[in-house]
Amino acid sequence: EADIYQTPRYLVIGTGKKITLECSQTMGHDKMYWYQQDPGMELHLIHYSYGVNSTEKGDLSSESTVSRIRTEHFPLTLESARPSHTSQYLCASSAYIVDEQYFGPGTRLTVT
C-alpha cells in the first residue's frame, strides 16, 4: 500500500547531538517537503525537493539540512541540536507542485 513514513515518531535528545529524521514514501512522488509545526500552530515550510539531487530552502529559515539521493527518501539532519529546535516535523509528498500533499505522521522532537 502506498504510504509515507517517518521515523522516529518521538525523539528526546540532549543539546549538541546530531540527529537525522527519516522520511520515506512509496507513493512514487517526485515532490517532497519538510514542515515545522509548533503545537497548535501553523505549518512552516523549511525544505522542499522537486526531484533527485534537487533541494531548496523553504519560507522559514532553518538550521537543518536535507538530501535527496533517492526519489523515495528525504532525510532531514540537524548537526547540533538545540532546545530551540524542539518542535514537530512533518514530511509530505505530492505528484505535482500544486496538488494534494500526503503527510507522514510526524516526528515530535524534544531537545533538552
Next chain:
Amino acid sequence: AQSVTQPDIHITVSEGASLELRCNYSYGATPYLFWYVQSPGQGLQLLLKYFSGDTLVQGIKGFEAEFKRSQSSFNLRKPSVHWSDAAEYFCAVGAGTASKLTFGTGTRLQVTL
C-alpha cells in the same frame, strides 16, 4: 504572493449541530484551495480540494466547501458534527501550478456531547 486567513482560532459546537469553518484567501487569479484535518499527534489528511469547475466541493467524512470568488472565501461546512470530528483544521492555497502551498494558522474544533 498568496496568503490565507482562518479568522477563528477555536470553535466549539455541540454534537449534531452544523459547522462552518471560515477561510479567506488573497490571490489575484483563481487559486487552488484545500482543506486538511489534523488529529492530535498525527499528520494532515486531505478533506477536499478545489481546482476549477463546480464551486461546491464534496469531500470525505461528510464535509463540503464552497468557493466564492466574490468573497475570496472557501468555507468548510458539515451539516451534523460528530464527536470524532474534534481536530485541527487547516485551509491551504496554491497560486498557480508552480506555486508551493501556503497554509492558514488553523482552527481548532471542539465538540461537546
